[in-house]
Amino acid sequence: MDHLLFLLPASHHSPEEITSILKKHPEIKFVSLVGVDLGGNDTDEKIPVNLFLNDIDHFLTCGVQTDGSSVILPEIATLNNAKVDLIPDKSVNWFVDYNFDHYDAQTNLPVGTLRIPSFLIHNNVKVDSRSILFNAVGHFKNQILKLLKEYPYVLEALGINSTDDIEEVVLTAATELEFWVKTPDDKADIEQLSTSQVLKEQYWKRTIGPVRTAMEQSLLALNNYGLEAEMGHKEVGGVKAKLTENGSFDHIMEQLEIDWKYCTALQCADNELIARDVVKDTFMANGLEVTFMAKPIEGVAGNGEHHHVGVALKLKNGKMKNLFAPIDMKKDYMNPIGFGAIMGLLKNYEVVNPFVTATNDAFNRLKPGFEAPVCTVCSIGHSAESPSRNRTVLVGLIRDMKNPMATRFELRSPNPTSNTYLVLASVYQAMLDGIQAALQNNKASYELEETLSKKAGEASFYLEKERAYRSEEDVFEDYTEKERVALFGKPPATVWDNLVNFEKYPEKKSVLLKGNVFNESIINSYKTATLTQWTTELYNRIIPENMNIVRSYKKLHKNDYVTDLDVVTWEKINHLRYYLMKDSLNKKSLFTKIREAIDKEDYETVSKLQLEMNNKMNTLNELYTIYKRNLFEL
Structure with a gap:
């Protein structure tokens, strides 16, 4: 550990110093330009150090290119205008991230990646979280x-x-x-x-x-x-x-x-x-x-x-x-x-x-x-x-x-x-x-x-x-x-x-x-990204997880040792299960109503139904806990 370089401070970011330091640390095999999109996600790639050093002036000035599909910048980096540049920020510390599961055969040290915090540039405008x-x-x-x-x-x-x-x-x-x-x-x-x-x-x-x-x-x-x-x-x-x-x-x-x-x-x-x-x-x-x-x-x-x-x-x-x-x-x-x-x-x-x-x-x-x-x-x-x-x-x-x-x-x-x-x-x-x-x-x-x-x-x-x-x-x-x-x-x-x-x-x-x-463009992009994350998670993760919970809550009591409390509690549980998940020809379940509201982009309704779903699921969980607590055998 004493031989490893962890930090390259802002005062050491001249091309000459960077080159000298990296040559003294051959265990650092890669460079990664780290941009942070509007979703808070940081990018990570593996650029070989020798490629970085061969044209270091260009890398420090012009960075590297990626496309909008790699980062969350909706309505900014679009499919027909997706070019995004990652430009290094020389005003902050750079860090070396080590892979302690991968050791370099020559140095017998873990392989490192120099992570360089960077700005995301689209149409010559900074559009990332760091630049904001x-x-x-x-x-x-x-x-x-x-x-x-x-x-x-x-x-x-x-x-x-x-x-x-x-x-x-x-x-x-x-x-x-x-x-x-x-x-x-x-x-x-x-x-x-x-x-x-x-x-x-x-x-x-x-x-x-x-x-x-x-x-x-x-x-x-x-x-x-x-x-x-x-x-x-x-x-x-x-x-x-x-x-x-x-x-x-x-x-x-x-x-x-x-x-x-x-x-x-x-x-x-x-x-x-x-x-x-x-x-x-x-x-x-x-x-x-x-x-x-x-x-x-x-x-x-x-x-x-x-x-x-x-x-x-x-x-x-x-x-x-x-x-x-x-x-x-x-x-x-x-x-x-x-x-x-x-x-x-x-x-x-x-x-x-x-x-x-x-x-x-x-x-x-x-x-x-x-x-x-x-x-x-x-x-x-x-x-x-x-x-x-x-x-x-x-x-x-x-x-x-x-x-x-x-x-x-x-x-x-x-x-x-x-x-x-x-x-x-x-x-x-x-x-x-x-x-x-x-x-x-x-x-x-x-x-x-x-x-x-x-x-x-x-x-x-x-x-x-x-x-x-x-x-x-x-x-x-x-x-x-x-x-x-x-x-x-x-x-x-x-x-x-x-x-x-x-x-x-x-x-x-x-x-x-x-x-x-x-600016309006940044706020609209952030809103779109957040809205997409909210509805996608609700549609494809939260509702399916709740469906699995509803399915798992089964009738456990038998006629022996059953009390009227067990019967009544189970009826309440079963009623909630049907209300949450079961559709009929003339009535839709709460889960279905939420999915349909998302499909229609009726987000005000989605919001209200989500709160109702959360309350119903909490009640269901509490009732099932009480129900199981009163049974001799599970």
């Missing part, structure tokens, strides 16, 4: 400097004399990766998992066996890639593994989290790609399956991926200033820019959410009772002097009284399948809108705190009158569902509910379009 975030970062930096010059009153709140003292605006981000691991072919016992979760038997407990080994190996491997791993621990989900007769562990089913150090926004998203590969490969090498699904097991905790977002100013004297933190941490929660940023994110969240929650799986996670946010509301703490953490809100303010530079926002809604590039890009656009409103109205911190804390029905210069935006209470325990909807708005329940917000809130969509960070 790249543009968002540039636009945010430029606008912040412009605002500071136009509204110098805020410089005092930052402790800066003049904008001439500023060298650079620095956008930082970090993600927390949660995932489930299990031994292959093991099936979940929902009741055991749910009981363990309620009792918190696994949360932060000591890892053992192959899980511990894989966790430690993953943390060390992340350091090789320069990610500076900070923590790995058990999450709330899971059950205890079983020790077999030969001393090995079996029936492993645990939820874990791994965190690494924050960095600049684009590098953060790139780091996440290599981190997933490292985690998955390492746990697989230890005989464990990994899933990053948002809700791999119904009825127990899903996998979140909280996004931490911060902004700082690098001064010409070398000092750093947090753009959100106040001068007096005990007096104010934030300065005006910080308050404006969180208000912008909350007000415009309807057009941020489609990038955060874009799949059926993601919506399965966002339910009360599993520490996943369902309300567009924030928490900034019970008092400025004593920071607190409210785990029930969408956005939380993170503060460290001894370290103002740690002041940041935690967006709790993303999951590991969220496209971090698009999430961060839309978050920056939304925050910038709120910052502009706060500064243009010359608002001080105390005025903005009052605005953020307003009650539903109170008018505001920026936030919507009928909504409340701050709660320091447990929004699940201290409010009924009806009260939550009245105060914080009705949350979307399906992919369609989210996508339709682009049309429902045109003024908020315009926030995304500012600075040409997003």
Whole structure:
């Protein structure tokens, strides 16, 4: 391992340095240009290193070509205009991905592939997720400097004399990766998992066996890639593994989290790609399956991926200033820019959410009772002097009284399948809108705190009158569902509910379009891709899986030992089975109605019927569990 090259930093991307380094590492046999399409998929090909080095200047400038069928760019890279170029990004770190199942005979080292983050270019325009975030970062930096010059009153709140003292605006981000691991072919016992979760038997407990080994190996491997791993621990989900007769562990089913150090926004998203590969490969090498699904097991905790977002100013004297933190941490929660940023994110969240929650799986996670946010509301703490953490809100303010530079926002809604590039890009656009409103109205911190804390029905210069935006209470325990909807708005329940917000809130969509960070073509392409994924999965995966469940729920009781409760419960179950799946000459089942609505592209109806199907399936599962529980023999 000491002889392997894992990281090629941005400072070493000249043709001469790249050539020298690759010749010193003959175990690196391939180069792969990594573009990230609008679906969040990263490309991977194997270009022989010698071919890359023979014309390195051309590769670094012109990249390679592919076609639209290789990437998700619907309505952009069409069948009759499919040429897409992958152009290397020399501003970020490049990583070497090793195949530890394939060793080079000459060096006796694993074969490596140099993965080069790249942009996707179509008709001379960047159309990929990475470029959208790249543009968002540039636009945010430029606008912040412009605002500071136009509204110098805020410089005092930052402790800066003049904008001439500023060298650079620095956008930082970090993600927390949660995932489930299990031994292959093991099936979940929902009741055991749910009981363990309620009792918190696994949360932060000591890892053992192959899980511990894989966790430690993953943390060390992340350091090789320069990610500076900070923590790995058990999450709330899971059950205890079983020790077999030969001393090995079996029936492993645990939820874990791994965190690494924050960095600049684009590098953060790139780091996440290599981190997933490292985690998955390492746990697989230890005989464990990994899933990053948002809700791999119904009825127990899903996998979140909280996004931490911060902004700082690098001064010409070398000092750093947090753009959100106040001068007096005990007096104010934030300065005006910080308050404006969180208000912008909350007000415009309807057009941020489609990038955060874009799949059926993601919506399965966002339910009360599993520490996943369902309300567009924030928490900034019970008092400025004593920071607190409210785990029930969408956005939380993170503060460290001894370290103002740690002041940041935690967006709790993303999951590991969220496209971090698009999430961060839309978050920056939304925050910038709120910052502009706060500064243009010359608002001080105390005025903005009052605005953020307003009650539903109170008018505001920026936030919507009928909504409340701050709660320091447990929004699940201290409010009924009806009260939550009245105060914080009705949350979307399906992919369609989210996508339709682009049309429902045109003024908020315009926030995304500012600075040409997003454009109509990109948003329409994203909508088409997401819509296709939603309906295809529903039609060809979810409904067939539900059909198999319905078929598997058979009558189990016999005339001996049967009670009236067994008979009545089975009748309820059978009625639901027929309603969900069985067609007749004059009546169609719910599954058929959904398929027909998809065929007609009646997505509003599909959305409503999907929610009905989910409710019916939950009821069916609960009834069958109760039914089996009352039988002597199965």
